[in-house]
Amino acid sequence: MTTHKGRNYWSAGVKRTALSLALTACFAGGVQAQSNTSGSVFGTAASGDTITVVNTQTGLSRTVTANADGTYRVSALPAGDYKVTRSSAAGESSERTTRVNTGAGANVSFVTAAASSETSNLDAVTVIGASAVNPIDVSSVESVTILTEAQIDRIPVPRSVTNVALLAPGTVRGDGRFGNLASFGGSSVAENVYYINGFNVTNIVNGLAFSELPFEAIQEQQIKTGGYGAEFGRSLGGVINITTKQGTNEWKAGANVFYSPDSLASGTPLAYDPERDGSYRIVDTDSKKDSVVYNVYGGGPLIKDRLFFFGLFQGTKEDEILNYAAGHDSSTLDSPQGLVKLDWYISDNHRLELTAFRDKEVTDGITYSRADGDFTIGGGTRTGTFRTETGGDNYIGRWTGYITENLTLSALYGKGKYSRGEVNSNAADCPVVIDVRSSGTPPLGASGCWVGTGVVGIPDAGDERTAWRFDGEWVLGDHTVRFGLDDETFETVDGSEYSGAGYWRYLNASPGARLANGAIVPDGVTEVVRFRYFGNGGNFETQNSAWYLEDTWQITDTLNLYGGIRNESFKNLNSNGGAFVDIKDTWAPRLGFSWDVNGDSTFKVFGNAGRYYIPVYSNTNVRLAGAELDYQEFYTFSAIDPVTGVPTLGTEIGTRSYTSSGEVPDPRAVVDNDLDPMYQDEYIAGIQFQLAPNWTAGVRAIYRELKSGMDDICSGDGAEAWALQNGYSEDQAGAIAEALSHCFLTNPGQNLSANVDLDGTGELSVVNIPATAIGIPEAKRKYSALEFMLEKAWDNKWFMSASYTFAKSKGNTEGYVKSDNGQGDAGITQDFDYPGLMDGSYGYLPNDRRHSFKLFGAYALTDELRIGANLLVQSGRPVNCFGIYPADGPDQHASGYGVASFYCGANGSYDYANSLHPRGTSGRVPWVRTLDLQLAYEPQWAPGLNFRIDVNNVLDSDDYYRVQDNWDAGAGEKIYDYKNPRGFVAPRSVMFSIGYDF
Template sequence: MTESNRFHCSRGIRRTALSIALGLCFAGTVHAQSNTAGSVFGQAESGDTVQIVNTQTGFTRQITVGGDGSFRLSAIPAGEYRVIRTSPSGEVNERVVRVSSGSGSNVSFVAAASSSATALDAVEVRGFAGAVNPIDVSSVESVTILTEAQLDRLPVRRNATDVALLAPGTVRGDNRFGNLASFGGSSVAENVYYVNGFNVTNIVTGTAFNQVPFEAVQEQQMKTGGYGAEFGRSLGGVINVTTKQGTNEWKGGVSLFWSPDSLAKGTPFAYDPTRSGTYRIVDTGSKTDSFVYNLYGGGPLIKDRLFFFGLFQGKDDTEVLNYENGSDRSKEDSPQGLVKLDWYINDSHRLELTAFSDKNKIKGTTYQREPGDLTIGGGTPIGTFRAEEGGENYIGKWTGYLTDTFTLSALYGRGEYSRFNTNTNAESCPVVVDVRSSGTAPVGVAGCWIDTFRGVPDAGDVRKAWRVDGEWVLGDHTLRFGLDREEFETVDGSEYSGGASWRYVNATPGSTAAPGVVVPPGVTELVRFRYIGNGGTYLTKNNAWYVEDTWQVTDNFMAYLGIRNEGFENLNSEGGTFIDIEDTWAPRLGFSWDVNGDSGLKVFGNAGRYYIPVYANTNVRLAGPELDYTEWYTFTGIDPATGIPVLGEQVGPRNYTSTGEIPDPRTVVDNNLDPMYQDEYIIGTQFTFAPNWTAGFRAIRRELQSGMDDICTGDGAANWALANGYSEEQAEAIYGALEHCFLTNPGKALSANVDLDGTGTLTRVDIPAEAIGLPEARRTYTALELMLDRAWDGKWFLSASYTYAKSKGNTEGYVKSDNGQDDAGITQDFDYPGLMDGSFGYLPNDRRHSFKLFGAYQLTDELRLGASLLAQSGRPINCFGVYPGDGPDPVAPLYGVASFYCGEGTSVPVSYEDGLHPRGTSGRVPWVKIVDLRLDYEPRWAEGLSFGLVANNVFNREDYYRVRDDWDTGAGDRVYSYKFPTGFVAPRTVTFSVQYEF
């Protein structure tokens, strides 16, 4: 190695055998990695030949080292590789390295000709392959990768979300949206999920995704920030799963997992049968008896060329869900599976085919108790229900290693997701809720209804997507580029069970329950009727292209420059385009500085802009035929079977939110609409301080630059029109154009197409932001992450992190955890100015402190212990009530319990003057502290056999993630259950496992 070598190691490095064998001499051209493969890079002498050979499949690639001494082999499938360097004179040196998806493995042969070469030949290069957060100086991203071997040592629940929650900067989301994670303060609906490079995110609401059976997972990668231009459609995180594949050796196995309900604790519940406002936490007896079995195997159909892997998963889950006025008994027994074919056509071309099914069918019976029965659960059967979710997915991918410096890949995928649900009572039993203090239903529900909504029989989605990605190494630069397109067809429609919703409430005479609805004198109880129904078939189309350059500026300083361009198109139920956004520009910049030139100290940073598509939920709710209205009545009796009231007089008018007409697509969206996007800034470092030990920190700042939501207010626009020369009729038309709910960027100037004169001719009207009277959408996330990792050395490993974070703003994003609303893009935020009073504060995903600790220890040759600890502070508490009738917004009361005005600490009725309780100022939920343990026994007397025992929530702590934030019943009176805990952590479960591999 000469001084003129462009990629020489720093002269200050101590050239010990260990440092070189570990590949710690930073060299070669590096770049941000793809989500489906990794790379091997490093340095040798000019003219050397470097060959990699997968130790399990025989996959081989070979290149000749260029004049600068660097080499790079990209798009490498995850696995273990022999890296063989051959000099022109025939001298051979070999290393062994682990390649993971989305990361670069550094191997250096620069000292191979030195006097220490003989000693080095015996050293296997494994670097920090056993570490959870290895130092990868080739990347500017914030990434956590967990392999199958690591997951098999941990007591983590067997799903993608719980694995993702091990990464720094992630917190569990509101359980009303399912089992989902929030990344970096974003909502749970703003992540993107991949399986073998195919986007499996369900973008109706963003709260669902397809998952492969857990035993088919080879690696799971979590990008928590700073990801490159290749990735988009996410403001949160990226979760990528790489599945197992066949090898040159036929292998198979069977695994069994049993979680008996007899060893489980029931889900806790805050119980107050007398509605006195004083609760006790009880065990509801809600449990699941789960039995899951897997049969799997794989091997060579043609040695070194064609490989097969297949897995079949069966299960038999029986769930008992007890609640205050009854129970559900359900059963899940849907088979699932995966098939993977890998065809290495030759050393230059590779073809992958993946097919998997995660379709899940649930069927059960609902039981209900008689009014006045204050026990939990039980009851007599009132009907049956069926539900189906998930579907089938097919992925094909070709990778071509066209030259030593140019790689090209192409992918096509098709995925299905079902959202079917039905029950025997859906036609005849309306939704009935009774929150009166004198109500006869034990917990506020009555009647014979089972599910809140009944959907159309064929509700579901089909995704079709393709993408092309390329990489070209040009001297100091590695250029990557790509383009992709997705088309998403959504069939959706729903209506309240029984076609109606009835809500019985206490009322205060003289108070306002909704616009024009004033409680009459002497009336202390009312019932609200609501109808909502919609449906249709909708298309959503997303496309993008990107270009990025990783530039090796100096020997140990790498700069990353990328740009991503995206477009989003949404169509209404008649096939008309109502959103067509083109050319969104998302720059990405970053650097990685290998300070000492030995990969022992990395300083990195990045800045980027990230966009998210307009989800299909917006098509369904905003651009389809939706009818939504409410009416209020007095009543004289209640049908004991259905809960339907015997109506008295109607109080006030019918209030419409949607009229049921399909709007002209040009009239429902701002002409200048920006999709939601945010900017992110990260600075951090990682360093080694002892053998196998790494530490680091990251400082993170995320700022929402443009929120997107619907507004349903036209008063301010109409007043502005009258003041600016428009006639009263024209001002009324402008009012009507916005009043039916209009998609825009809240707090910014608005441009609407309005039929000003009733002729059908649309005129563009530009309205200033101050006329609308709404604040600009704001969300910020500021965090400091501290990480500590010890790599597995055959004896033990450990990973620890602490995150201090603040998530603040007036909108959570694509969901609203305040009320469990998953209407992506059209939550109740910003609908009316009065609802935004006091809305700025700490958001639901604000968990100020998070401690995570997990690892494993090999007790003996046969016994291994795994453990995980989570300690996390609670989210803020709010106080929600009906917007006061004496406030300046006359329509905000229409939404009922939806404002930050409440009676906490004040008199009733709530007044505009003293009733405001800004977001997050009513306390905080207590800390959550969970310990999970795992014990594995691998007997030496039976090779391939293993036994496992996992105990989750070992101490059965009854911690909870949220409380009830509704102070108001909906008619100005206090709810007895305000601040009652809900959203409890999963109770203790015990899982036994047996696995045999052959």
Template sequence: MLVRKTVLAHALTVAFAATVAASSAYAQSNIGNINGRAASGAVVTAQNPAIGVTRTVTAAADGTYNLSQLPPGNYLVRVKLPDGTTRDQQVTVQAGEGSTANFEADTPQTVVVTGRATRIDVKSAESSLVLNKAAIDRIPVARNVTAVALLAPGATAGDTRIGQTALRGGNVPSLGGASPAENVYYINGFNVTNALNGVAFNQVPFDAIGQQQVKTGGYGPEYGRSLGGVLSVTTKRGTNEWHGGVNMIYSPESMSGSSVYAEKSTVTGKYDLQERAGGTDDLQANVWAGGPLIKDRLFFFGLVQGADITRETYSLNRQETVKSNSPRFLTKFDWNLNDSNLVEFTAFSDKSTDKVQNYISPVPYGKQRGASQGNDEYVTGGENFIAKYTSWVTDDLTVSGMYGVGKYNRQSNIASAACPYITDRRTAPTVRLGCATATTIVDPDANDERKAFRLDAEWNLGAHGLRFGMDNEEYKVVDGTFYPGGENYQIRRLASGSTLSNGYRNTSGSPMDYVEIRHFENGGAFTTKNSAFYLEDNWQVTKNLVASIGVRSESFENLNAEDKTFIKVDNTIAPRLGLTWDVRGNAQTKVFANAGRYYIPVMSNTNVRLSGAELDYREFYAYTGSNSADKFQIPGRGAQLGGRAVSSNGEAGDPRSVVDPEIKPMYQDEFILGAQQALNNRWSVSAKLTHRKLKSVMDDMCNDEGAYNWAIANGYDEDKANILGGSIGHCFLYNPGGDLTANVDFEDGNGLTRVVIPAAALGFPKPKRTFNSLELGFERAWDGKWTVQGSYVLAYNKGNTEGYVKSDIGQDDAGISQDWDYPGLMEGAYGYLPNDRRHSLKVFGSYQVLPELRLGANLILQSGRPKNCLGYYAGDLDGVSILYGAASFYCGGKLNPRGSFGRTDWTRNLGLQATYEPKWLKGTTFQVDVLNVFNERTVTSIEEGGESALNTPSPTYGQPVGITAARSVRFLAQYEF
């Protein structure tokens, strides 16, 4: 029937909630729900004919109803009133969200809403950005999960060295002031985060994504193991109609901005970016199909991606050609056993083999090719298998179970494994010598495997919606690292009067050249176990007020290479509280608040570095000024300068004596207060305040001096004091800033003795990290004609620890960075942190100019990152920090607190898109995307090591190590049926 204009306007008002979610009303982010109000006893049916799903419930005495665990899609919601009349609404359910369909007395008899109305989520206090594939396709953005996540308000790109592989820079985001290693990633509800150090994750082919959700705060107790955000992907699936397609995506090197290198000016002493040859030629193709194997019952979707990618790099004295053509795939089956039971199975692979050809470059940055240095291979990614079963037991009770196995390879085959890595660091840029092609070599058999299962249930009790569940993960890691050829050689210059990290002082009266040789090796097979259970009550306190009251309990266990437990923490308690107030009861004005505690597990990297056998030492020799004549070019060594500096002696400690038995996992508290207002014509605006505070840090500490001095002062004899100091000096995992409890074998026949060393004796400050932000947002929802969305965030990220990684030096040893090893390394550490971006402005949208032509744009502006000068420790808190080299906030003998050297420049990135969909060939799409239109090459991070010895300035200080990507042009040709 026709609906009068006034009635349709009311329908749109009702539909404000019809496409938005009570995100906290269901357990996993790959499903949604529909809830609302109707007459008491009314029968409510939601039907999605495309996927054969029909669900029916009866409204409670107060008129409320809830249809939970619904696959994403378009639903017809029909209510049959006690008098026999019916009313309908069209509702869109998105993964990770819910929808509201109200059928109260003044609701029109039939309401059909097409397109998407203004979004106001009046049920959830969660902060999230949700984009389906159609919306993503309208935005000029790089084709990966991280690029989409960076559209979220306040999200910043992590340091390119964090998560870096031998061939690719790191590509993980920082969300809400957390380090890039503190996010969690899901595909169809299965955790695909690489738990070695949290800075990698499995990915499906980009064209297999159905929807991506980025949760940046306030998420419910079904989520944990994250202090940053939750990035969740829901894949495409089959429907009752067969659909398929094929596309080709090509980014030619010839149309991209030039590659650049940094050259230090002899006039200004600053680094300038110069053009050089090289770049990436990227051709990808996808073929997909999906439809019913049995109508209404069994559905299939499959996609295969092929690639032909070549990257050429021309450096100072090396050349590299990388080729990658590994296929990737996704398959998904959905089986409606009946109207009450659904089985899903997902399988995908992102395993990729990169083949590298290495050559000497006879001309700096030139294309002339010299002698071959061999071919290398690197393998990343792996296969994942996910099975899920969902049962709607009754109208009010839904139960689901999931089991998955995920693999991630980190294998390598390095032809030059016997060649030591040799660099000349006396000038800038650094010169590579010898025949090594890799800085470090990972165990050729390195791989990770996760086995996980979870159970979730929802029980609707009228005004109370109970959710409860549990999950369990077992993660096995094979890992190890060593230097090619066994040693790393660095030729450096020591100024007169300067001191090496081992205490050797140059008293010759003139500069001298020396060789620093480092030996490092570790490895083994390790297991990590994480488990959790949660409970939440979504309580409709009044018609307009919803309270989500929940709690999550997590347990963590880490085992060493002998499968002996060395860390075990049971039943951490993480309360969550969310409040949402629909101010006028019409889904147009929402005020919300959230408070919660969030824990993160101990990464498997800690197993490898702390509980395994690790040998790490440095030696220093005078440089003779000559290198060996063969291809190894070993630097000539003269007299040894001082003694060997040992960091780890190669022995694995007793698992009971390397961890504080009273240790608490790393966690933070979060508080959010916000408001959202719907405006006319699909517009909405929002404002939000966020406060995050890190409450506990977990890291390794090696302060043998502090432990020894405390023991002597408290009556221990010299032998026992030395044993205590040595036990701590092996490096000990504890909560920095607090008392240390250690189990120590004093070799007195009494076994392990518990010793408590007070915090004051260890000399560490309390760990601090805060994130405070004001977020202003706006959105004009897509109506088939145009859309725009954007945000401005004013943020302050301050403290003395970044968290699980240390972007200052590009260290991604999650949980065991050099921070907190000795007090001197933390002196001056308080200030604005690496992920602090004071201002962030993001605007993206699209406009249907003509029926066949659509234009899109994406603009991201962000202020720069704080800069430091790191040098050799010259304070008096300890005598060991100097051994770490350029690692403290002393530089040139002066303490320069964190952030004292200004900031990097603002980054400005504009992307444009044009899409042509000709009517003369239905189903065909031609698209051109230009990313970084003005080819702005901004330095995003620098080499912050300011000294090569105490009071000897480093020639590479300030050298760019991160630069924004060059302009790229991407062409897409696609046909769908």
């Protein structure tokens, strides 16, 4: 990466009447927000009727009385199938069945709204979309997609949380350099939040990882793409909410195996440079992978109607060969994982859940090097070995109490560990060596003996989260009040260094060009080598807390108004335990409405507005407030060691350029006193309606705008000039410049308040610097979209879900990652470091996919045979032209970052006045088209037995998601593969599965 460094609690001690009046006065907008662990049943009956809801799988029973207007609501229900019975005072009764999904409400009405005040035997109002992916839930304004285990099994979607999330409208696949992650509504892939049974499992080192269940343990996956209520926070993107399987009153067990042979996989296409005499150089490739995943599971009642058990063990064995330009990795992944879930219904009014799961993965591999142009799989010379470990153990306990008919409380406590350890055999002796010369002496191709990514972490790197939360719901006549608070502490152990304690990069050079350290390439020099050292580490702590309060007002029989407020606090500590970020009392209002136009859940009009904050990730602790040493040097050279790739050095060009000194900075001196966390505002309006029985359609309009960005700046020149003009001495102005030049966390484009040692005495003084003096633009990101949806619910014959999204994502920052260069440094990307790097930065962002068509579904050919399909057609992301900031530009430091600006050369030259290529103006990546198919056989002669064949990318599309955006090799010369393909779609693969449930 080309980077520089690269509690408040609510008390319910108020009277019922006062609380209701206060909430009504404070909130004038959304609808009923739903819990992240349960759903609800609501509807209408005759006034005074008794409504009893019974889970047909566990026997859980709840009874409520219909209000004076005939409405009723039963909340905090675990996902499952329910029998709903209405009993009148006259002894009449009727019965309905429904499905309750996590985070959603099921409408079960026994009379129409107009007849609810009378005793009536009218037919029930049908629950619209109960088996749909996007059900019409008139109790919610959230933009949500719900996929159950049965729905997922009917379609050929790769079995991962992200791939399921990518089925939802408004989601796009993120840059593959960050892993398999999704972008929601124009946000970066690092701005989502992930829950399992109510426990936040997002890894907030940089937001690019999360704890995952064995996929077969998932009962439902809920994908919130916008409009979520005050219960949810710490996300600017989406919410992925997982509910696990659990035991029932019937003992059940089963096993299955999923096998993907590499012999039937096509492998990713090879990208090449046709200008190099037609010879190939592998620049980006996935791999052929031989994979076997097997599961054994079972569950049932330990005590009927009271105590239930479910357990699952998953084994994984993957053999993989990953090709790249100078060699390949041959690795084996061993991943024993599992889940245990206990549900204890202590009584009809109290429930206790205990969840434990492991998602640890260990990968052992061997690295081989080979000559350029040799594509032999398994060939080459053995270089070294590596071992990585990710994931860990998680424990969750949750109590739910139905205190009265109108009051429900719940409490959760959880602990989770996530390992990020890695070792390799060559880390001590083999530095990173990269050769990007188009030609040179010694011959092109020096690569050395380094192993892995080049940045080696410490073996015990990892994170531990401890969290608790308390939630409540109180029905007060026409008002449903929900409230809660939560707290989490995240402990991080981290450290990394370049393999072999350094990174050598060979470059072609142009005499007279400026190098990244500010020096000029001497006459006659056409090749240089850059050396960079980078290392950091320490123990860090991050603390997040929040409380929320919301009210849903059933203003009429068909109109819900919702208002909520969320208050969050964020605290980050440096490696010495000092707080360098301590933000209290962020206020995030949420407003909305839902109108059940026909009063029968067949036509819904809704809208919402909300503000959303995201924490300061602990990556910022590591990079900005830890002990970090980062510098670079440039040399001529005369020879290259054939084993290590290390050069025989000639003359040093210029001097060593430091970015970080290696000392732990004073926490008061690296952060803006008035720092705001990153937040955005969101507005959504939409409709959903029934076209015919089992058919629904809808449209949503979405607008999101980043209101405050958060990043670091590393330029003090403008502040120094301002200080000299405003009465500060030269020494004091220099001190101000020095304070900002070592990289300073702030809100770009806003006034800045810094603590500076003005006189060298160690005493810090507050200096308030206007934004105009610093010269950094305000962080901007805007997303607008129209989403169109059409759905046919499963009717034991077929189902279909289709969507088209027209979207624009524009701004000068992607957010917590930078897909431009694959930088995952949340909160401290190279954006905004120097004014010159921001020239031309406003434009269409990497997650701008203007058009997205998604279609998936299944069709039962016979009682035993079923086919499924999943189609994606999506336009490509914008293309950029990155180069070195010109030597004749006004920013004398921006060129120090090398290929990092929107200035790129033409005919080997840079010109500040004429070489600017603004963001997204250098073309578009072509469209991506993929089709997946499934054939399933469930023989009637053996109930519970099933066979499936899934073919992903059946047409073997060789489309790709990005191109090489760097025009420059790093020393003023065009790179050989500018605009060559990168990030190919997953190649065609075949998965066979067999399962048996009994």
